[in-house]
Amino acid sequence: MLDLLKQPWPWYISGAAIAAIMVLLLYFGKSFGFSSNLRTICSMVGTGKKVSFFDFDWRAQKWNLLFLVGSVLGGLIAATLLKNDAPLKLASATVADLKAIGVKFDGQLNPAQLFGAHSLSFKNIVILLSGGLLVGFGSRYAGGCTSGHAISGLSNLQFPSLLAVIGFFAGGLIMTHFLLPLILSI
Amino acid sequence: MKGLRFIIAGVIFGIIMTKSEAVSWYRIQEMFRFQSFHMYGIICTAVVLGALAVYLIKKFHVKDSLDNPIVFTDKEKTRANYIIGGLIFGLGWALTGACPGPMFVNIGYGYVSFIIVVIGALAGTFLYGLFRRKLPH
Numbered sequence: 001m002l003d004l005l006k007q008p009w010p011w012y013i014s015g016a017a018i019a020a021i022m023v024l025l026l027y028f029g030k031s032f033g034f035s036s037n038l039r040t041i042c043s044m045v046g047t048g049k050k051v052s053f054f055d056f057d058w059r060a061q062k063w064n065l066l067f068l069v070g071s072v073l074g075g076l077i078a079a080t081l082l083k084n085d086a087p088l089k090l091a092s093a094t095v096a097d098l099k100a101i102g103v104k105f106d107g108q109l110n111p112a113q114l115f116g117a118h119s120l121s122f123k124n125i126v127i128l129l130s131g132g133l134l135v136g137f138g139s140r141y142a143g144g145c146t147s148g149h150a151i152s153g154l155s156n157l158q159f160p161s162l163l164a165v166i167g168f169f170a171g172g173l174i175m176t177h178f179l180l181p182l183i184l185s186i
Numbered sequence: 187m188k189g190l191r192f193i194i195a196g197v198i199f200g201i202i203m204t205k206s207e208a209v210s211w212y213r214i215q216e217m218f219r220f221q222s223f224h225m226y227g228i229i230c231t232a233v234v235l236g237a238l239a240v241y242l243i244k245k246f247h248v249k250d251s252l253d254n255p256i257v258f259t260d261k262e263k264t265r266a267n268y269i270i271g272g273l274i275f276g277l278g279w280a281l282t283g284a285c286p287g288p289m290f291v292n293i294g295y296g297y298v299s300f301i302i303v304v305i306g307a308l309a310g311t312f313l314y315g316l317f318r319r320k321l322p323h
Contacts, residue, residue, distance in 0.1 A: 005205070011224050014206030015231020021199050022232075023239045028191060029250040031259075034287040038311040053315035066192035067199070068290055074200015075209070075294025082201065090212050091221040098215060109210040110283065110292065115299045125302060127281065132289070132306020133313070134278025139286060140314040141271025141321065143261065146285040149272075150229060153261060155236030160261035160268050167272015168279060169218075175280035176218035183281070 006084045022151055030063055033148030035139035037061070037068050101181045127183065142167060200291045209291050211283025218280050267323040278310075 009017075022032040039054065040061040048055035087107025095105040103111050113119055114127065139145040142164045144153065150168070153161025203209045206228055217225035242248070243256050250256050261268075279285055282303050284292060289307065292300040314321075 007205075008207055009202075009205040011206070011227030012231050014202060014208065015228045016235055017198075017202045017206075018228065018232040019235035019239060021195060021202065022236050023243075024195055026239075026243065026256050027250055028195070029252055029254060029256070030192075034285070035311075038286060038307055039315070041308060042312050042315065047312060047315070051312070051315045053318050054312075063189060063192045066189045067196035070193040070196020070198075071200035071203070071287060072196075072290050072294035073193070074197040074202075075204055075291035076200075076296075077197065077294075078201050078204035078291075079295040082205065088207060088210060088212060091216050093221040094212065094216040094219055097219055097221075098212075105212065109204075109207065109212070109295065110297055111211060114211065115292075115297050117298055120299060120302075124299075128299060128302040129306040129309075131278045131282035131284075132303035132308075133310040134274050134306075135282065135284070135286065135289075135303075136278075136307030136310025136312075137314045138271050138273070138275025138278060138310070139307075140311045142268050142275055143271070145275065145287070146279075147287055149268075151232050151236055154233045155240045156258050156260075157237065157240075158261045160263065160265075163265060163268035164272040164275075167269045167274075168276040171273040171276020171278075172214075172218045172280040173276075174273075175277045176215060179277070180281065 002082075006082050008084060008086075008089070018151060019155070022147075022155065025067075028063070031148075032152045033144055034064075034068070034071075035136075035145035035148060037064050038136055039140060040065060102184050123186070138171070199287065200294060203288050203291045204295060209284065209288040209295065214280060214283040264323045267321070270322070 025032045040058045043054040043056060043058040088109065090105055098105055104113060106112055114124060144164065149161040149164040207213045208228060213225055216222045248256055284303060286307060289300050289303050
């Protein structure tokens with residue numbers, strides 16, 4: 001069983017498991033949406049006194065912060081108990097494309113070149129910080145992220161969520177095909 | 187402890203995100219280059235099964251664990267914020283390879299540099315709150 005769990009999971013198992021998490025949270029009387037945690041954390045540290053958007057009872061969102069803590073632990077368990085040492089099976093076309101823009105495929109989940117603790121150059125810090133900034137700003141502006149819109153919203157056939165998901169993909173395509181090669185070549 | 191079930195749900199979510207490799211920057215690049223079905227398969231399976239579950243919950247008026255009816259709130263009928271906000275989100279998603287959930291999962295996995303991504307995301311959320319009234323929605 002453990003050996004089976006250690007393998008990378010096929011897409012249909014993963015997709016079904018994500019739907020199951022959404023249903024589980026609905027059964028707990030909550031709705032699946034991760035990015036609202038970012039707003040909750042902003043509120044927790046007292047920004048509500050200055051900015052009305054953060055002036056709400058963040059304690060009602062404590063369950064979602066616990067979900068966040070769990071997800072960090074889940075990552076830790078996956079890296080230890082359920083670790084699989086085989087290299088990621090990335091499409092060879094992607095390996096070649098990334099090589100052409102100067103990113104080496106090292107078989108891990110994320111390129112050490114960008115995310116390794118030893119490669120925290122000034123440039124990498126700027127990339128990570130600004131990437132996070134875009135995700136944080138964009139998800140709040142759009143009223144949700146991949147979990148809130150692409151999973152919860154689309155499952156509830158919400159047209160606004162479809163607009164947001166189209167936006168997610170348009171932005172992703174612009175970054176991948178036009179901006180990333182430029183950013184990496186600086 | 188009443189909150190334990192949410193921690194457990196989060197643990198399962200973190201494991202799913204890692205074992206499905208949805209937390210991988212490489213997989214997100216592969217998706218935006220249309221070079222594999224993997225990520226599309228995950229999202230499509232989740233949405234199709236999710237939609238079926240939501241349909242059944244509504245049809246049979248399923249109650250939650252506290253015996254309250256499960257209610258779904260409709261998203262606001264604005265347009266601009268979904269498209270512009272979505273676009274901005276997408277730029278960051280492809281750059282860092284992470285949406286808000288996977289950022290935290292990656293930290294747990296041992297990629298401590300994702301703490302910087304999270305700091306950026308918190309700053310971005312704060313900036314949105316600060317300028318919200320000046321933005322088109």
